[in-house]
Amino acid sequence: MIPIAAAANENLAHISNVLIYSAMAVYTLAFLAHIAEWVFGSRSAVGRTAAAITAEAGAGAGAAAAASAQGGGTAVLERPKVVTRSAAGRRDVPDGPGAAGTSEKGDVYGRIAISLTVLSFLLHAGSVLTRALSVERAPWGNMYEFSTTFGMTVVGVYLGLLAAKKNVRWIGLPLVTTILLDLGLAVSVLYTESDQLVPALHSYWLWIHVSTAILCGAAFWVGACSTLLYLFRDGYEARLVEGRTGAGLRRHLDELPQDRKYARFKAKLALYTDNPMSRLPSAASLDKLGYRINATVFPLWTFTIVAGAIWAEAAWGRYWGWDPKEVWSFITWVAYACYLHARATAGWKGRKAAYIALAAFGCYIFNYYGVNIFVTGKHSYAGV
Amino acid sequence: MGTTETTPAGGDKTEGKTEDKDVGAAGAQLSTAPEEERGQAVPGSFGGVRQPGALGYAAWAARETTGWVRWFWRQLTSMRVALILLFLLSLATVPGSLVPQTSVDAVKAEGWRKSHETLGPLYDKLGLFHVYSSVWFSAIYILLFTSLVGCIIPRTWQFVGQLRGRPPAAPRNLKRLPAHTTWRTDADPGQVLAAARKLLKKKRFRTDAAGDAVASEKGYLREAGNLVFHIALIVMLIAFASGQLWKSEGQKLIVEGDGFANTLVQYDDFKSGSLFEADDLKPFSFYLDSFKASYERTGPQRGTPRTYEAHVTYHEGADGPGRKATVKVNEPLETSGSKVYLIGHGYAPVVTVRDGQGDISFRGGIPSLPIDNNITESTVLKVGDYRTKDGKKDQIGFKGNFVPTMDLKTGTMLSQFPDLDNPRLVLTAYHGSLGTDAGTPQNVYQLDVSKMQQFKNKDGNPFAQALKVGDTMTLPDGGTLKFDGIKPWATFQISQQPGNATALVGALVALVGVAGSLFIQRRRVWVRAVRGADGHTVVEMAGLGRSESAKLPEELADLAAELQADAPPVTATDAPDPAESAESADSSAASEGARA
Numbered sequence: 001m002i003p004i005a006a007a008a009n010e011n012l013a014h015i016s017n018v019l020i021y022s023a024m025a026v027y028t029l030a031f032l033a034h035i036a037e038w039v040f041g042s043r044s045a046v047g048r049t050a051a052a053i054t055a056e057a058g059a060g061a062g063a064a065a066a067a068s069a070q071g072g073g074t075a076v077l078e079r080p081k082v083v084t085r086s087a088a089g090r091r092d093v094p095d096g097p098g099a100a101g102t103s104e105k106g107d108v109y110g111r112i113a114i115s116l117t118v119l120s121f122l123l124h125a126g127s128v129l130t131r132a133l134s135v136e137r138a139p140w141g142n143m144y145e146f147s148t149t150f151g152m153t154v155v156g157v158y159l160g161l162l163a164a165k166k167n168v169r170w171i172g173l174p175l176v177t178t179i180l181l182d183l184g185l186a187v188s189v190l191y192t193e194s195d196q197l198v199p200a201l202h203s204y205w206l207w208i209h210v211s212t213a214i215l216c217g218a219a220f221w222v223g224a225c226s227t228l229l230y231l232f233r234d235g236y237e238a239r240l241v242e243g244r245t246g247a248g249l250r251r252h253l254d255e256l257p258q259d260r261k262y263a264r265f266k267a268k269l270a271l272y273t274d275n276p277m278s279r280l281p282s283a284a285s286l287d288k289l290g291y292r293i294n295a296t297v298f299p300l301w302t303f304t305i306v307a308g309a310i311w312a313e314a315a316w317g318r319y320w321g322w323d324p325k326e327v328w329s330f331i332t333w334v335a336y337a338c339y340l341h342a343r344a345t346a347g348w349k350g351r352k353a354a355y356i357a358l359a360a361f362g363c364y365i366f367n368y369y370g371v372n373i374f375v376t377g378k379h380s381y382a383g384v
Numbered sequence: 385m386g387t388t389e390t391t392p393a394g395g396d397k398t399e400g401k402t403e404d405k406d407v408g409a410a411g412a413q414l415s416t417a418p419e420e421e422r423g424q425a426v427p428g429s430f431g432g433v434r435q436p437g438a439l440g441y442a443a444w445a446a447r448e449t450t451g452w453v454r455w456f457w458r459q460l461t462s463m464r465v466a467l468i469l470l471f472l473l474s475l476a477t478v479p480g481s482l483v484p485q486t487s488v489d490a491v492k493a494e495g496w497r498k499s500h501e502t503l504g505p506l507y508d509k510l511g512l513f514h515v516y517s518s519v520w521f522s523a524i525y526i527l528l529f530t531s532l533v534g535c536i537i538p539r540t541w542q543f544v545g546q547l548r549g550r551p552p553a554a555p556r557n558l559k560r561l562p563a564h565t566t567w568r569t570d571a572d573p574g575q576v577l578a579a580a581r582k583l584l585k586k587k588r589f590r591t592d593a594a595g596d597a598v599a600s601e602k603g604y605l606r607e608a609g610n611l612v613f614h615i616a617l618i619v620m621l622i623a624f625a626s627g628q629l630w631k632s633e634g635q636k637l638i639v640e641g642d643g644f645a646n647t648l649v650q651y652d653d654f655k656s657g658s659l660f661e662a663d664d665l666k667p668f669s670f671y672l673d674s675f676k677a678s679y680e681r682t683g684p685q686r687g688t689p690r691t692y693e694a695h696v697t698y699h700e701g702a703d704g705p706g707r708k709a710t711v712k713v714n715e716p717l718e719t720s721g722s723k724v725y726l727i728g729h730g731y732a733p734v735v736t737v738r739d740g741q742g743d744i745s746f747r748g749g750i751p752s753l754p755i756d757n758n759i760t761e762s763t764v765l766k767v768g769d770y771r772t773k774d775g776k777k778d779q780i781g782f783k784g785n786f787v788p789t790m791d792l793k794t795g796t797m798l799s800q801f802p803d804l805d806n807p808r809l810v811l812t813a814y815h816g817s818l819g820t821d822a823g824t825p826q827n828v829y830q831l832d833v834s835k836m837q838q839f840k841n842k843d844g845n846p847f848a849q850a851l852k853v854g855d856t857m858t859l860p861d862g863g864t865l866k867f868d869g870i871k872p873w874a875t876f877q878i879s880q881q882p883g884n885a886t887a888l889v890g891a892l893v894a895l896v897g898v899a900g901s902l903f904i905q906r907r908r909v910w911v912r913a914v915r916g917a918d919g920h921t922v923v924e925m926a927g928l929g930r931s932e933s934a935k936l937p938e939e940l941a942d943l944a945a946e947l948q949a950d951a952p953p954v955t956a957t958d959a960p961d962p963a964e965s966a967e968s969a970d971s972s973a974a975s976e977g978a979r980a
């Protein structure tokens with residue numbers, strides 16, 4: 001190897017490390033800003049009146065919750081107003097106002113948090129890029145590189161959804177928390193010096209297979225986040241309709257006998273979490289977002305597995321050999337197919353389907369951490 | 385309506401999946417998913433009344449049996465059971481990743497079985513060492529695919545029926561639909577409907593005019609994609625199964641300069657599917673001209689391989705012309721329907737063995753097996769044809785290690801680097817009976833010393849020597865072994881697997897199908913125009929999609945905006961709200977959701 005190039009590469013690797021620590025520092029600030037957003041954010045007027053709206057929608061069968069789709073007014077005529085109406089049997093609880101609620105102070109902190117996230121994303125991307133340059137290949141040859149690239153992609157997906165004006169700002173706090181965990185693990189446990197690849201990893205299918213796998217994982221993460229919060233928010237809305245929030249809940253708690261510890265614990269927990277819950281989008285919106293992301297990613301995940309099979313065929317002489325990594329990507333695929341089916345099956349829609357979606361995401365994560373660490377197979381290369 | 389043919393008895397009942405009973409028939413069959421038959425979860429007596437006598441009994445039993453068979457079939461092909469089977473499939477796949485599998489790593493599986501005395505036999509009984517060919521795993525996927533076939537066929541018919549039929553007629557009350565808009569215009573109702581039909585056709589909706597409304601539907605490709613996807617799954621399963629049945633896969637170790645011809649006897653190790661026959665091997669041959677490897681020299685990954693290249697000359701068919709090719713790890717050689725993969729490499733020390741008489745008893749490379757990542761190798765040489773100093777027949781066995789990079793300071797027998805930096809051949813020798821004469825096949829890489837004695841030095845210690853290239857070791861009985869040089873060897877896997885192309889096509893079709901199924905929205909739009917009491921025409925538009933479709937209101941707004949070019953809205957401040965009047969017109973309507 002030419003020494004000058006080697007030195008340059010080592011320099012780049014060093015820069016990459018500095019950048020990742022800087023990104024972590026800024027993510028930590030973003031985390032604090034998000035916390036401030038939730039703390040100073042207030043419960044909204046919308047949240048408080050939600051119960052009333054629901055009751056009304058339940059009583060007057062025809063009363064439509066008016067929401068209009070008004071596009072840009074470029075047409076000659078005024079755009080027609082479309083009245084939408086949710087299907088019968090659904091709660092007509094509107095979306096919460098977001099983490100900041102109606103508090104201006106909360107909103108400012110929220111905006112600061114987003115700006116910091118954008119900044120740390122740039123640092124993060126810079127770190128991944130310099131790492132790639134230092135090893136002169138795609139930055140996903142080992143678990144450290146995979147973790148940092150994965151984290152970057154998750155933040156990228158989130159910022160992309162924000163830029164597309166989707167209602168995802170509320171994901172900010174869980175997002176930054178996850179990224180900090182992911183990067184913390186990467187720099188402390190999984191760190192591997194930058195280096196070249198073993199011959200089995202020299203293939204353009206690697207680029208395709210691994211980059212789509214990372215993208216799928218990042219999007220599945222957003223889907224899982226939405227689905228998890230759907231479960232919480234759904235519980236909240238169920239209580240909202242029964243009048244068991246706020247004062248109603250307090251009354252309920254007073255009536256509960258002391259020895260019913262678990263019920264009391266649940267009620268107390270609800271009392272604390274109702275406020276943030278009321279600021280989240282409605283259960284229907286969260287469920288829909290989760291579904292749309294998972295459904296969009298499913299074909300891409302299918303493609304990832306097919307690309308992996310093509311690569312395996314070239315590298316090992318068989319496209320499918322039940323190697324642990326292959327097994328778990330198949331399980332993940334079947335689990336997401338289960339989820340999609342559940343949503344089309346009576347008695348399985350809603351919460352049950354959501355549990356399946358979370359289990360499916362669990363399979364994806366296990367395939368990454370679990371299989372790499374606990375199971376040995378053909379997919380283990382380059383240290384961890 | 386063509387679609388009603390496939391709906392089970394009681395077509396007038398509101399389908400469960402419609403979710404919204406206001407929508408009625410208009411919302412029916414937005415997908416061709418099987419009917420959910422909640423009422424039939426528990427079968428009653430299918431046989432009905434039993435007439436006296438044997439004949440009556442036979443008739444009853446026949447009815448009873450067909451009833452049960454039908455019930456079972458309907459259960460098997462229901463969405464709920466398909467879901468449960470999918471669930472079971474994912475669970476059943478798990479153990480194969482946690483317990484070592486014979487098909488993946490036979491040695492490891494055997495080791496595991498031996499080291500777990502109680503669990504081993506139990507796991508064996510449960511088939512946990514070959515999960516993916518076990519009875520229970522097969523049962524699950526066979527049931528799943530039976531369910532799939534049983535699901536696809538009726539759905540395909542139903543879909544064909546929908547394509548031949550017409551979009552469902554407009555429901556009475558369009559305001560109850562998920563997206564709705566209305567306005568008043570001076571245009572004639574007939575004109576509005578004609579314009580609406582033209583507009584919808586232009587947007588590639590299938591349209592149908594019935595009475596005072598136009599019905600239209602779009603996005604049939606969703607259903608087509610879904611069916612194609614499920615059919616492609618079956619194609620993939622068949623391709624996979626046929627690949628397993630007819631495949632052949634063998635390995636061959638070739639020392640640089642040697643060659644291989646594709647016949648069964650030439651393989652070191654050969655596996656094939658149960659329907660494979662030796663004639664299925666297509667003739668071809670190749671020679672390993674040279675093998676090149678390079679390794680990382682510095683850094684923490686020192687010793688990790690960077691490139692492997694096998695330069696070969698191959699001949700297609702029995703006696704085709706010789707062609708050059710390079711086989712790399714990800715780049716197999718493809719010839720005569722087979723693929724030749726490079727899967728491993730090592731070194732073969734080249735030696736010359738002379739017996740006590742000075743005659744050559746062996747000359748050539750000894751392919752040795754690597755035992756670690758730095759290619760420390762265990763070397764075994766069996767020399768059957770050997771005479772001692774006194775001319776007596778004897779057999780000699782050499783055993784030891786080949787070390788590509790020997791660390792002279794520590795003298796450890798483990799190689800420090802995989803390349804040939806400081807190669808040594810460290811050998812000891814035995815004489816006696818190799819045990820090869822008994823006729824039982826022996827592993828060439830193992831020396832059975834049970835009937836042999838190790839040569840000893842004068843001081844009584846075992847005789848052993850570390851040789852550089854060019855060195856000669858002299859055995860106490862006068863024989864010699866000269867270390868002439870080193871040749872690399874490579875192992876190749878030669879496989880023939882029919883069905884690969886089919887599987888690939890199946891996978892790509894499945895991919896397109898599932899993308900279509902998930903990205904295309906199926907939706908219906910209705911336009912109704914009636915003359916109101918005040919003489920204006922009331923135009924109503926409504927849309928219905930599956931609950932996930934968020935774009936529907938926007939699309940409806942776009943359509944309405946375009947239609948307003950032909951039916952300009954009038955703003956009559958004195959007139960009552962059009963919505964109101966539409967509703968009052970509605971309330972006089974007969975049963976909701978009745979089919980037109």
Ligand code: HEM
Binds near residue numbers: 298340470
């Ligand atoms: C081999 C295993 C199977 C896999 C991997 C699979 C996968 C899928 C996927 C990914 C979808 C798309 C979901 C959507 O459109 O929302 C789907 C839909 C569907 N599947 Fe399967 N499926 C399998 C077996 C079956 C079986 C056995 C049946 C028969 C009962 C079936 C019936 C359906 C139906 C009716 C839909 C459409 C649901 C809808 O319109 O939303 N599938 N399947």
